[in-house]
């Protein structure tokens with residue numbers, strides 16, 4: 409990320425910098441990739457000023473351009489796989505949840521998205537030979553669903569599974585949780601996450617997982633009605649790009665949850681369509697549709713992945729956490 413502040417750009421005075429900040433454009437990069445009409449609408453500045461600001465931001469920003477295939481290959485070779493605790497689920501994902509990718513879990517209320525997210529927050533901390541990423545975790549919690557007790561249960565579950573004494577307190581110490589109070593706050597927390605990740609970068613527990621649970625709840629509550637759809641998608645899109653960048657820079661997995669509409673008759677179209685619609689579909693690299701089955705069983709369906717066949721896995725959610733059915 410560039411060290412240059414917005415107010416240091418040509419054509420940006422303190423008042424405009426403040427407006428841009430309030431609208432969620434808090435870095436030179438964010439402005440550089442915005443469109444003039446976006447800035448006009450959100451920061452209340454004229455079209456020609458907007459264009460000048462964007463052009464200044466583009467010259468100043470540290471925006472990645474082209475890179476050679478061997479470099480891309482090298483980065484791909486560093487991709488880690490985070491095991492879920494359920495073998496069938498891991499197989500479905502080609503060995504586990506990938507780092508440097510966004511994995512979206514969508515499903516109805518109570519389908520188990522938050523439970524799986526908790527389990528991944530625990531597993532990430534395990535050493536690689538146990539299926540973890542030897543890292544720490546950042547959770548952006550939008551609905552107050554993080555439960556430290558569940559982490560304790562799941563760590564106890566791992567102790568049974570690996571016949572080894574894991575200390576739940578140690579696991580809790582490596583999970584950094586922030587409540588997001590609205591969508592703008594949620595977007596800003598990715599910057600805070602970047603700061604945290606930079607701090608932990610050279611420790612023995614660098615950040616290897618970021619969870620946004622729920623990705624879409626605030627956006628859905630704040631942008632109501634068809635007229636606001638474009639704005640909502642634009643903001644969500646920016647947020648997802650920030651998250652993807654975070655994943656790339658930190659070799660971290662990004663998990664986002666998304667509730668699907670549960671009252672089919674109240675909406676148009678397929679009731680199981682996730683809320684973010686098209687933009688989310690194209691940005692999330694792996695999309696998992698989670699649904700409840702009999703008892704504690706859950707069906708995990710992989711939907712359009714770039715390099716894996718679509719398919720389904722059955723997993724169980726128990727007090728000890730996620731396990732084989």
Ligand SMILES: Nc1ncnc2c1ncn2[C@@H]1O[C@H](COP(=O)(O)OP(=O)(O)OP(=O)(O)O)[C@@H](O)[C@H]1O
Pocket residue numbers: 515516517518519520521522523524553561667725726727728
């Ligand atoms: N301690 C536990 N032991 C066993 N199962 C549990 C436990 N806690 C929660 N569950 C299971 O997880 C379900 C809740 O799942 P979860 O909160 O992950 O849903 P969600 O998909 O995140 O829903 P929402 O969209 O409302 O956030 C419960 O209905 C229950 O079946």
